[in-house]
Amino acid sequence: MIKEMAKDVANVKERCQEAYQKAVVLQEKLNDAITLVDPSEQLESLPEGGLFHGVPIALKDNVSTKGILTTAGSRILSNYVPVFDAEVVTKLKKEGAVIIAKASMDELAMGGTNLTCYTGPSLNPWDTKRMTGGSSGGSAALVASGVVPMAIGSDTGDSIRKPASFCGIVGVKPTYGRISRYGIIPYASSLDHVGFFTRSIEDACISLQALAGRDDRDMTSSYREVPDYLSLLDSDLTDKKIAIFGNVQDALTNETTKDLFTNLMKQLEKKGAKVDVFHFSEDLMKAMLPTYYLIANCEATSNHSNLDGIRFGVHEKGDSMEEIMTNSRTKGFGLLIRKRFVIGSYGLFEENQEKLFKKAQKVRRLIVDELNECLKEYDCLIAPASNDIAPLLNDTSRDELSDGYLIVENHMVIGNFSGYPSMTVPMGMMDGCPIGVNLTCRAFDEVTMFGIGKAIEDITGYKDLTAEVK
Amino acid sequence: MSEEMNKEYFKKLAKQLMFELSDEESEDIVKEFETLNKQLALLEKVNTDGVEPMVYPFEDETTFLREDEVTHVISQEDALANVKDKIEGHFILPKVVK
Numbered sequence: 001m002i003k004e005m006a007k008d009v010a011n012v013k014e015r016c017q018e019a020y021q022k023a024v025v026l027q028e029k030l031n032d033a034i035t036l037v038d039p040s041e042q043l044e045s046l047p048e049g050g051l052f053h054g055v056p057i058a059l060k061d062n063v064s065t066k067g068i069l070t071t072a073g074s075r076i077l078s079n080y081v082p083v084f085d086a087e088v089v090t091k092l093k094k095e096g097a098v099i100i101a102k103a104s105m106d107e108l109a110m111g112g113t114n115l116t117c118y119t120g121p122s123l124n125p126w127d128t129k130r131m132t133g134g135s136s137g138g139s140a141a142l143v144a145s146g147v148v149p150m151a152i153g154s155d156t157g158d159s160i161r162k163p164a165s166f167c168g169i170v171g172v173k174p175t176y177g178r179i180s181r182y183g184i185i186p187y188a189s190s191l192d193h194v195g196f197f198t199r200s201i202e203d204a205c206i207s208l209q210a211l212a213g214r215d216d217r218d219m220t221s222s223y224r225e226v227p228d229y230l231s232l233l234d235s236d237l238t239d240k241k242i243a244i245f246g247n248v249q250d251a252l253t254n255e256t257t258k259d260l261f262t263n264l265m266k267q268l269e270k271k272g273a274k275v276d277v278f279h280f281s282e283d284l285m286k287a288m289l290p291t292y293y294l295i296a297n298c299e300a301t302s303n304h305s306n307l308d309g310i311r312f313g314v315h316e317k318g319d320s321m322e323e324i325m326t327n328s329r330t331k332g333f334g335l336l337i338r339k340r341f342v343i344g345s346y347g348l349f350e351e352n353q354e355k356l357f358k359k360a361q362k363v364r365r366l367i368v369d370e371l372n373e374c375l376k377e378y379d380c381l382i383a384p385a386s387n388d389i390a391p392l393l394n395d396t397s398r399d400e401l402s403d404g405y406l407i408v409e410n411h412m413v414i415g416n417f418s419g420y421p422s423m424t425v426p427m428g429m430m431d432g433c434p435i436g437v438n439l440t441c442r443a444f445d446e447v448t449m450f451g452i453g454k455a456i457e458d459i460t461g462y463k464d465l466t467a468e469v470k
Numbered sequence: 471m472s473e474e475m476n477k478e479y480f481k482k483l484a485k486q487l488m489f490e491l492s493d494e495e496s497e498d499i500v501k502e503f504e505t506l507n508k509q510l511a512l513l514e515k516v517n518t519d520g521v522e523p524m525v526y527p528f529e530d531e532t533t534f535l536r537e538d539e540v541t542h543v544i545s546q547e548d549a550l551a552n553v554k555d556k557i558e559g560h561f562i563l564p565k566v567v568k
Contacts (some may be wrong), residue, residue: 083544190526190527216536220532250528287512287513289509320564321566326490330490338489342483342491362523363521368527406509417527422525
């Protein structure tokens with residue numbers, strides 16, 4: 001779709017204005033954007049050509065945009081207007097992309113529901129009584145509802161891949177270092193990735209092509225060459241070895257999800273892949289969520305100490321500098337954020353660092369070591385992205401100590417621990433709502449990931465799946 | 471942690487982080503820590519003897535010493551564009567010495 005749009009030069013203005021108008025209309029129903037951006041000015045100065053020439057796109061609101069409000073979904077940044085563009089914005093603009101929306105997100109990207117944005121929850125385009133998932137929920141919904149063919153998200157735990165599952169689209173978290181994070185408001189630096197949503201694998205290839213590459217302003221960005229993902233796209237599964245994530249499969253309780261997944265695996269075998277089951281040590285799997293929780297919150301507490309209401313952001317009055325900071329942070333952060341900072345700070349206490357934070361970093365290594373064992377033999381690790389379709393907005397039924405929660409709902413953090421490329425692709429529908437399958441491949445092997453993703457897309461026929469918002 | 475993890479404990483901790491917690495919010499965190507501590511016990515069960523902490527996904531060198539050239543400069547006006555109270559290129563804050 002992106003390729004065809006970029007070629008259709010004659011309809012650029014009409015297309016971008018239509019996308020903008022659609023976003024305006026859907027905003028009433030879905031609340032998926034924080035800021036809608038009238039494209040008129042950008043359309044006056046579009047560069048010639050480019051992979052995204054005249055293609056309307058959306059950005060998660062933690063992506064810095066020069067002169068455009070960038071809130072990261074938090075009240076404390078609800079007046080913040082960056083004076084520079086994030087590297088991904090610079091790259092997309094060079095390729096001719098047109099920004100029409102800054103998308104809703106969980107506050108500071110912490111959360112998996114998109115219920116915690118200071119502008120209210122974003123709603124799922126398939127069923128507005130349901131969540132989009134988070135934290136990149138607004139971006140996912142804008143792609144799923146057909147407003148834009150691509151939206152930028154960020155993924156620290158599964159913040160692209162879970163909403164992609166709940167919204168029935170492709171959600172890509174590439175290898176750590178593949179896309180520059182310069183200008184992205186951070187969450188947890190050792191786990192944060194920039195990625196994106198599309199409605200097809202081909203569009204995912206074009207998007208990564210445009211976004212990947214070394215950036216000296218992000219010291220973690222990679223020097224590796226960027227392959228031509230689209231021309232290398234090959235869905236032939238002959239000799240491909242696929243490992244089913246056994247611990248996840250064992251803990252599934254939804255029969256329809258089990259059936260959809262089992263059938264998909266049979267289809268992959270029919271296409272020539274060798275499919276086996278791989279089990280990780282159960283103790284490590286149960287420790288995945290606390291490992292993530294500690295590392296993410298400890299890093300976040302430290303990263304967000306600069307949000308003080310003095311140099312930028314919402315400024316509350318006070319008689320001293322300390323009082324200004326305390327008042328600004330108390331009123332600026334939602335409860336969930338303050339809770340997470342408390343947990344992070346607790347993990348960083350001198351007496352807890354060895355027992356908690358460093359322990360989590362050691363367990364992270366053990367989990368990644370087992371993933372390496374798996375990927376030594378297999379090209380890909382695969383599992384349903386969730387047990388179920390998107391939860392209802394008022395659903396609080398989860399049991400945070402069950403295998404279902406600890407393993408099935410949180411297994412995708414393995415892609416953040418390792419930094420390996422990981423992607424969700426639509427797998428099937430249940431009660432009119434989609435559910436996705438997740439695949440994780442070797443470091444910098446996005447070519448294989450897209451190839452297997454394309455084979456899945458061919459099997460399911462879910463290419464350009466679009467929700468009709470009622 | 472010798473101190474009891476009660477409401478007062480978390481309020482004190484929040485103060486160190488430069489924000490306040492209401493009674494109700496603090497009570498909420500006390501309850502959340504009950505679940506968190508059970509989850510942390512799952513972490514503790516894993517034997518990590520002799521394992522090095524994993525700080526970043528890759529240990530490849532991606533940093534370098536750049537040439538001493540001025541690049542990506544923003545003006546003073548831009549640097550202070552988001553400051554609420556400013557005068558002649560400075561932030562305005564309440565007096566520190568009173």
